[in-house]
Amino acid sequence: MVGAGPVGLAAAAQLLERGLRPLVPEAGPQAGAAVARWHHVRLFSRWSELVDPAARRLLERSGWTAPEAEAYPTGAEWASQYLAPLADALGEHVRFGTRVVGVARRGRDRIVDAGRDSEPLTVHVETSGSEERITARALIDASRTWSTPNPLGGDGLPAIGERSAADRISYRVPDLSVETARYAGRRIAVAGSGHSALTALVALAGLAERHPGTHITWLLRRGAVGNVFGGGQSDQLPARGALGLKAKAAVEAGHVEVVTGFRTSLVERDPGGRLVLESQDGHRLGPVDEVVVLTGFRPDLSWLSEVRLELDPVLQAPTALAPLIDPNVHSCGTVYPHGADELRQPEPNVYLVGMKSYGRAPTFLALTGYEQVRSVAADIAGDREAAGKVELTLPETGVCGGSDLFDARPAASTGGCCAPAPAVLDLVAPGKRA
Known part of the structure; x- marks a missing residue:
């Protein structure tokens, strides 16, 4: 072994x-x-x-x-x-x-x-x-x-400038018991759509409640949120379902801004040393102080x-x-x-x-x-x-069907050749706008 x-x-x-x-x-x-x-x-x-x-x-x-x-x-x-x-x-x-x-x-x-x-x-x-x-x-x-974590770059390779910006990029769920100073009051981009990304979003949203001025942008490569929050109460692992519901609540409360269709191709520093991210279609996001990459x-x-x-x-x-x-x-x-x-x-x-x-x-x-x-x-x-004689019964997620890793180009897309243009989604519930 x-x-x-x-x-x-x-x-x-x-x-x-x-x-x-x-x-x-x-x-x-x-x-x-x-x-x-x-x-x-x-x-x-x-x-x-x-x-x-x-x-x-x-x-x-x-x-x-x-x-x-x-x-x-x-x-x-x-x-x-x-x-x-x-x-x-x-x-x-x-x-x-x-x-x-x-x-x-x-x-x-x-x-x-x-x-x-x-x-x-x-x-x-x-x-x-x-x-x-x-x-x-x-x-x-x-x-x-x-x-061997996957990189921020949307094509499976590190984005241009990703390696040189390593001091402001993390590939792990932040440990806020020791890293509060790194993230509190900062602008943070979180890339990824799996359970690690949801865990980070929930933790950072809690930090934003305690430290006003903390701003979180969630970058999704897919063109729509779809089933990213999981199966909720239909998940046979209750804690897994609850994680998705907590992340959804953080978005609806206004703690997290969601940007879809963003596949990073370039990372640049602004004059102050913060990072600006550019998608493959030329859309730019930032500047941000930190990037948390949780893409598997x-x-x-x-x-x-x-x-x-x-x-x-x-x-x-x-x-x-x-x-x-x-x-x-x-x-x-x-x-x-x-x-x-x-x-x-x-x-x-x-x-x-x-x-x-x-x-x-x-x-x-x-x-x-x-x-x-x-x-x-x-x-x-x-x-x-x-x-x-293999027997394996796993708890279902409550989500079936394709997972929308990459959305087909809609007929009226104004984005690039492969995906719709990045979009900022308003998922804030009425009366909870930040």
């Missing part, structure tokens, strides 16, 4: 339960190192949905007491009350400060056919001041999406260059899984059951799991990852019956 996050550690617990010897190299200094970086964010899944069954059995043998099943932990609580104890229970099977930099078939680069079924994998790792090559029977990759993540595939992968050309997810999770097609919470058969790569005994398996698709739940690695562990152990 690569990565000591929730899914990587769950995979280790599943394999250990089957009598196999897992090893989990983790580049960070602790279990859930990425989770710890969004420690201040409260999850919309309950504890009962955040603990892997095999991990629970392992922990309970060590005297662990499970948190309240119906409570919603923060990232910090998930890491400290579950992931850290789980890593401790796994003991020598987890190695921190160990970064995987490559994997290959022993003695063969990717173009050699002979021996790919018989030779083991070699996993190349770096630790402080040394390098090591680890021989492995199988590789389960549950690593590196948090470190993408998988880091750089260290997998010497193994044979079969990934969807759009999502960079395993080809058998991609049609089930494509946000261009649907945004339902329900994903068809899937496991080893969908996650297995052409390279023998190589699997992508967790958020890595979703490529660039959003809305991954821990429940999905836990069932993935249960199936994969069974497959590696040779239990094909258990590997193929």
Whole structure:
């Protein structure tokens, strides 16, 4: 397993339960190192949905007491009350400060056919001041999406000037317990339409209530708000539905200005050092003091260059899984059951799991990852019956149909060649105008 996050550690617990010897190299200094970086964010899944069954059995043998099943932990609580104890229970099977930099078939680069079924994998790792090559029977990759956020640029590449404006751009949900001075009383642009963006909007709207003069502009690439607030009371995860309702209330209260159809192509500084954003159609917005970019993540595939992968050309997810999770097609919470058969790569005994398996698709739940690695562990152990018997029932979002990632050009559009012109939407409720 690569990565000591929730899914990587769950995979280790599943394999250990089957009598196999897992090893989990983790580049960070602790279990859930990425989770710890969004420690201040409260999850919309309950504890009962955040603990892997095999991990629970392992922990309970060590005297662990499970948190309240119906409570919603923060990232910090998930890491400290579950992931850290789980890593401790796994003991020598987890190695921190160990970064995987490559994997290959022993003695063969990717173009050699002979021996790919018989030779083991070699996993190349770096630790402080040394390098090591680890021989492995199988590789389960549950690593590196948090470190590769999508950029502000609307074409998937950083906008011109985005890198040089890094001092005023953040790619994480702000932690207002320590960053109040950075955002209070400032003009802030938030880019993104997923749950992270909604979380940031709700937090910043609260800041605006406490600090007059704080102005928030929400940039949506899509041409209409559509279902961006989610399913509300129809969401089978109540906290997820409530998040969307809170964000909608913040907009209606006048704390958030919504700009649709804005796909950033240029970031410039004004004479005072603030940022002006320009869309692909030449529309300009700003100046703003800070930009919060929450446009999703993408998988880091750089260290997998010497193994044979079969990934969807759009999502960079395993080809058998991609049609089930494509946000261009649907945004339902329900994903068809899937496991080893969908996650297995052409390279023998190589699997992508967790958020890595979703490529660039959003809305991954821990429940999905836990069932993935249960199936994969069974497959590696040779239990094909258990590997193929995949059961996955996810809570629906209450929103179905295409997710409007990009709107078709209306017949009377006055915008550019691909999208309507950016529009500022007035969603302020009567009597609540700011």
